[in-house]
Amino acid sequence: MSASYSLPVTDSLAHDRNFTSTTHSSVPTEEQRLIKLSSATDDKNILVDGRDQLETGSDPELLRMLQVSDDELVGDLTYEQLSLYEKKSVLINRELDKMNTFGSAGLGRYQWCIFLLCGFGYFLDLAWAQAFGLISGAIQQELGIADSKIGDIFVAFSAGLTVGAFFWGIAADVIGRKWCFNITCAISSVAGLLFAAPSNFGALCFLISVVGLGVGGNIPLDSAIVLEFLPTNRRFLLAVLSTFQPIGVVVSCGVAYGLVPKYSCDTSLPSCQGGETPCCTKSSNMGWRYFTITLGVITFLIFVARFVLFDFQESPKFLLSKGRDEEALRVLYNIAEFNKAPVPDLTLEDFHALDKAAGVQNIETHDNTQTGVKTILLKGLNNFSHLKGFFSSKRMIWLTVSLWIAYMSLFFSFSIAGGYLPLILRQKGIDTSTSISVTYRNYIIVYLPGTIATILAGVLMEIKWLGRKWAMALGAGLMGASLFLFSAVSSVAGFVGFNLMEYFFQSLYCALLYAFTPEAFPAPYRGTASGIASTLGRLASTVAPFAAGSIFNPRSNGVLYMAGGAAFVSMLSVATLPFETRGKHSF
Incomplete structure (x- = not known):
């Protein structure tokens, strides 16, 4: 996507720009084209007008036009309380809102591409997670892995996911969304292709962890990317993005069903590791x-x-957070060109006017000439200065802690249910082990309705009296109730049915939670916030089986009540969130 639009720095009062309108100004005027400054570092041209407004100070009328109503902001936040970055971020939101009125179904071509490509990231998340469960039996039989060791496959994948969520979440806020967006997929694809080569269990576990490292960044990273390019009235698509997850499970099961049974050893054959013949070669x-x-x-x-x-463009909000205003604006113009939308109204003059009003000058001048160990260390530490945002206010601390509890409780809940439910049912005389064909059929029955749940999540979050907060609370509560109802299961059919119900409400809640998290945090530490929340959830899911094991009794439903109780803790946590994001500006 080449950049053919110049970046106009025009006098806003030279033409009427109503930011709430869906009409666009034309390409910069001939008068503005007369004076051009060529950048010394590249071939970009920046248009300026001859009156040099910036030398005389910011125009009050221009600043008034750049403001937004306090009603458009979350909670009791007012425009005057916004930081310089947040005020500029609002202007990006306005342009995206206007730009997408020229697209299909309220989205431009660029936004549809981003939605689909990030959706594929969600697809890979559960496709790979499901894959290792589907093939663990075949690997165990061929390599002669003991029952006590085969679980290392899942430990390795979980470890990779945990590290990936943490690392890529922070990296997205330090080096940018663009490289992380591509590298995560590259890592998982290479490790996935190499996975078929070794016949050594240790090597397989290593490659599984590398797949997890790449895949682990998908949820926190892709949700942030989609949000930062969506118009405000289409942010329900953040929840719909989760539809790709159950699709990933279904596709994974379908591919496995077509290949694994057909090209696998007879289940009665032993491993060749013991020297017996015939064996599973x-x-x-x-x-x-x-x-x-x-x-x-x-x-x-x-x-x-x-x-x-x-041609993925770096997030303009990430660029703004790094003081790279001109690059952020150029991205906006590139997107408008790709979408075949009119040239944006936003100009560098608008950003500079806000700089003037805030007493900031020359914010895009970066001194890269200083050297020395101390200077290098200080610059390195400055890359993580965004972490202070989590403690910038009481409201932000409240939000952060509430979401961390919500994530940990959610992951704790479904980890217990998945690990201990089959053991409880077996004690009741209900054998859930079936033939491969029946097993794969049941997977599809359970997971396919999850696509409906995620679409429903997108509908619920836009209902005025529900919004994000109460829709999440509803989803978490129904998930907890379904776990309690598992205690009534008395047949395989009941097991499949209640499993379907639990996964439906789990998908509903997860879609809402994954959508709300990036909305709630500003771009300077949005990736880190989502990454840490996901990391804490992964850690909780690792601890959960050990915690449940201490009270597990196959003749009791105690662990199911523990799982349901954890879901209710998550419900209470989201119900106490400090603000609602529906229809409000995200920064």
Whole structure:
């Protein structure tokens, strides 16, 4: 996507710009084209007008036009309380809102591309998570892995996810969204393709952890990226983005069903590791390898679509947070060109007027000539200065702690249910182990309705009397109730039915929570906030089986009540969030 629009720095009062209108000003006037300054560092031209407004101070009328109503801000926040970055961020929001009125269904072409490519990231998250559960039996049989060790597959993947969520969340706020967006997919595709090569369990676990490292950044990163390019009235698509997750599970099950049973050893054959014959050889057990190669190819094709076919533009809000106003504005103009929308009204003069009013000058001058260990260390530490945002106000501390509790309780809840429910049912005489075909059929029955749940989440979050907060509370409460109802299961059919119900409400709640989290935090530490929340959730899911194990009794439903109780804790946590984000500006 080439940048053909120049960045006009015009006198805003030279033409009437109503920011709440859906009409756009024309391309900069001939008078403004007469004076051009060529950048010394590249071939970009920046248009200025001849009156040099910035030398005489900011015009009060221009500043008034740049303001927004306090009603458009979250909670009891007022425009005067906004930081300089937040005031500029609002102007980006306005342009995106206007730009997308020229697109299809309220979105421009660029936004639809971003939505689909980030949706594929969500797709990979659960496609790979499901994959290792589907092939663990075939790997165990071929390599002769003990029952006590086969769980290392899931530990390795969980460790990769945890590190990935933490690392990529922070990296997105330090080096930017663009590189993280592409690197995460590249890592998981390479590791996925290599996974079929070794016949050593340790090497497989290592590659699984690397896949997790790449995939782990998808949820916190992709949700932030989609948000930062969406118009305000289409932010319900953040919840709909989660639709790609159950689709990932269904596709993973479908591919496995077509390959694993057909190209696997007879289940009665022992591993060749013990020297017995006949045994389960590599050549007769290629199904799980064909399966992971197929997923690796799918992941690689998604990487190609992201990196080669699509010209991803760095988030303008990330650029603003780093003081790179001109680059942020250029991205906005590039998107308008890609969307075939009129030239944005926003100009550098608008940003400079806000700078003047805030007493800030020359904010885009960066001194890179200083050297020395102390200087380098200080610059390195400055990359993490955004972490102070979590403690910038009582409201932000309240928000952060509430969401951390919500994530930990949610992950704790479904981790217990998934690990201990089959054990409880077996004690009741209900054997949930079935043939491979029936197992895959049941997976599809359970997970496919999750696509409806995530779409429903997008509807609920836009209902005025529900909004994000109470829709989340509703979803968490219904999830907790469904876990309590599991105690009444007395048949395999009941197990499948209640599993479907629990996953439906879990999908509903997760979609809402994943959508709200990036909305609630500003761009300077949005990726970090989402990444840490996801990391804490992963850690809670790791601890949960040990905590439940201390009270587990196969003749009791105690662990199910613990899981349901954790879901209710998550419900209470989101119900006490300090503000609602529906229809409000995100920074």
